[in-house]
Amino acid sequence: MDMHGYNSAAKALDDAPAKPAAPASPVSAAAFELVRQLATDLSGNPLELPSYPEVALRVQRVLSDPGADTGRIARVIGAEPVLAAHVLTMANSAACGVRGQPTSDLRAAVNRLGADTLRTAAIAFALGQLRKAAAYRGIEKELSALWQHSAQWSATSFVVARAAGRFSPDSAMLAGLVAGVGRLYLLTRGREFPALLADVATWQAIERDWHTNVARAILETWALSEEVIAAATGWESAADDPRKTAQLADVLAVATLLIDLRAEPDPLCAAAAAHRPLARLGIAAEACGALLEQSAAEVAALRAALGQ
Numbered sequence: 001m002d003m004h005g006y007n008s009a010a011k012a013l014d015d016a017p018a019k020p021a022a023p024a025s026p027v028s029a030a031a032f033e034l035v036r037q038l039a040t041d042l043s044g045n046p047l048e049l050p051s052y053p054e055v056a057l058r059v060q061r062v063l064s065d066p067g068a069d070t071g072r073i074a075r076v077i078g079a080e081p082v083l084a085a086h087v088l089t090m091a092n093s094a095a096c097g098v099r100g101q102p103t104s105d106l107r108a109a110v111n112r113l114g115a116d117t118l119r120t121a122a123i124a125f126a127l128g129q130l131r132k133a134a135a136y137r138g139i140e141k142e143l144s145a146l147w148q149h150s151a152q153w154s155a156t157s158f159v160v161a162r163a164a165g166r167f168s169p170d171s172a173m174l175a176g177l178v179a180g181v182g183r184l185y186l187l188t189r190g191r192e193f194p195a196l197l198a199d200v201a202t203w204q205a206i207e208r209d210w211h212t213n214v215a216r217a218i219l220e221t222w223a224l225s226e227e228v229i230a231a232a233t234g235w236e237s238a239a240d241d242p243r244k245t246a247q248l249a250d251v252l253a254v255a256t257l258l259i260d261l262r263a264e265p266d267p268l269c270a271a272a273a274a275h276r277p278l279a280r281l282g283i284a285a286e287a288c289g290a291l292l293e294q295s296a297a298e299v300a301a302l303r304a305a306l307g308q
Contacts, residue, residue, distance in 0.1 A: 030193040031202055037189060038210055047217040049126075049181070050188050051133040055080040056126035057222075063115050063122075064223045073118070074107045083125040087113065090121055090305045116170040119224070120154065120177055124306040127177075127184070139191045146187065149259075150180045155302035156255040159295040164251065164281040172251045173302070175231040178224070179252055182215030182233075183207055212236075238277045250277035258292055265289055 041047055048057075055076070062068045062076045078084050084106055091109035092102040103109055110118065127150065130136065131143045157176030161169040186207055190197045197203055212233045219229045227248050235252035254277050261268035272278055272285035283291070 026195050027199045027202055030196040031206060034189060034193055034196060034206065035210075038186075038214065041189075042213060042217055046221040047185070047214065048221060049130065049185055049218060051130060051135050053080075053126045053129050055083060056122045059083070059122035060119060060222050063119055070107050070110050074110045077110065077118070077122075078106050080125070083122060086121045086125050086305070086307055087118065090117060093301055093305045114168075114170045116168065116174045116228070120170070120174045120306070123174075123177055123222075124151070124154075128307050130184075130188075136188065136191060138194070139187055139197070142187055142197075143184070146180055146184055150177055151303045151306045152259055152299070153177070153179060153252070153255055154306060155299040156259055156295070157251050158302055159291070159298055160255050160258070160281070160283075161248075161251045163291055163295075164246075164283055166246055166281060167248050167251055171225070171228055171248060172231075172255075174224070175228045175248055176252055176255060177306070178219060178228070179215070179232040179235060181218050182211030182213070185214050185218060186211060239275060241276065244280070246277075246280040246282075250280050253277040254281060254283065258288060262292055 058076050058079075059073075062073055077087055087106065088104065088109050091112045103112070113121075127147055131140065131147055136143060154173050154176035158169045158173040161167045161172035187197075190203065190206075196206075216229060216233045219232060231248035231252055234247075235249040235256065238247070238249045238253035254275070257268070257271060257275060257278070261271060268288055269285060272288045275285070278285060278288070
């Protein structure tokens, strides 16, 4: 073929209608649409969990107000009887280090507990309510599993922080509770795409890529401290981080290790020996088994106080 013929043939190919692309699978199409929605969510207004109880938001706002006194905080909490009961339970819990006579007075309970514990109580109440929301029918099983893990994580983070003695156990408890909030938000959005939720590999990839940024956006909207936000969104990389200084994220990483291997003492000891967060917290690897045994009752009590 001469050059003219080659050019004519090339032009004919260029001018020919494109071959229709193969239709995307339903799962791929759903994944594309969810990711598009997530990108829009993160670039817009402050991010909130759908159906999140207003009273929990009011508690978080009043706790962030330096001018709020005990009476005002107690009034906001007392507007929701179930939340008030959570606060009283935590205020009377020996697991939280409370001493003295039990109290049924909400103002006294607020005085006993720190701001982070009150935030934990409000968020635990809110997450418990979300599981019952009519809008989330169809994903109750997933929500329940995530809530149970969050409660276990929160309680275990509390006892790890107390054992290490380097960070506030109340802050650790709060960070453990909210560390799964990104995945929770993704679940609430994913309910619109049941085929996507059913595809485990694709769903896990979306969670891996998006949950941290989503969590940070929500926790910033809730005006939590940067220390808590950094721990809740950074614990996954703590084991690979070569830094020497301990951070609150290390507490969550150690709590995760203890939860994942609590029924396997030999693998736990082997993993703990090379676990950087554990070393940074100054907890001996051989102490992990004893820590689990000694804290089992406290973890159970804290989970009950959280309303699990």
